Amino acid sequence: MKDETTGSRTKNGHSRAATRRANEAAILKAAETVFAEAGYGGATMQLIADMAGLPKANLHYYFATKEALYRAVVERIFKIWLKAANVMDDAAGPAEGIGAYIEAKMEISRRHPNGSKVWASEVMHGAPVVQDYLETTLREWTAGRSAVIERWIAEGKMAPVEPAHLLYMLWATTQHYADFNHQIEVLNGGPLSPAAWQAAKTSVKEIILRGIGVDPA
Incomplete structure (x- = not known):
């Protein structure tokens, strides 16, 4: 009986x-959509x-306030982006590192478009909620990846470019597919198919890598 009770408790x-x-997960997914469509001011619990x-009471059980839930949403997409950048750390060179980073960021734009939109809106409004992330985590991350790029430049593996501006370009290009997905869908005549997404990844990767003097093959 004791074992059964213990097992029951475990189950x-x-x-x-x-x-x-x-x-x-359901709350964060719903919050991403509502914050992306209505903005922070228009969104309600x-x-x-x-x-x-x-039930609304359930939201307050997991997230006491709207600001706490909003911060969880922007932190979530930020952490997903940071994890994607890990591919650069031990890569042999820019073809592997930057190429894989572009692939990962494009896939995130496909899977988490609303999270990206919420982050973009937050930053465009002066980052009132996540300014501390910009000043600490993002600044440290950017410095670390800039050092990797500078090493590749010193090793003659890519053209000499300003690392920060290359990173800005990578973010702007890959996140465009999330932040402006409606515009892309209109011009494409509908949502991108899996094949079209793969073609987009390949094109973006080739354009950027060739622009820094790297053979994408």
Whole structure:
């Protein structure tokens, strides 16, 4: 009986943990959409709860305030982007490192367009919620990746360019496919197919790599 009770508690514990993860994922996904479409000022916890299919009280259980939920949304996309950049750290050169980074960032734009839009809006409004991230984590990240690019330049593996401006170009190009996806869909005659996404990744990678004197093959 004791073992069964312990097992039951374990199962219930796993069940509660799984439910919590599922609810948090549903809330964050709904919040991304609402914040992207309505902006921070227009978004309400009730709208987010309705889209998540959960009672409003549940949102306040996981996120006490709208600002806390908004910060979780912008932190989430930021961490996803930072993780994508890990491919540059141990890459043999820019073809592998920058090429893989472009692939990863384009895929994030395909999978998380609303998160990217929320981040863009936040920054365009002066980053009132995540200014601390810009001044610390992003600044440190940029300095670290700039050092990698400078090393590749010193090793003669790519043309001498200003690392910061190359990074800005990478962000602007890859995130364009999320932030301006409606414009792209209109010009494309509809959403990009998986094949069209792959073609876009290949084109962006080739254009940027050839622009810094690197053979993308």
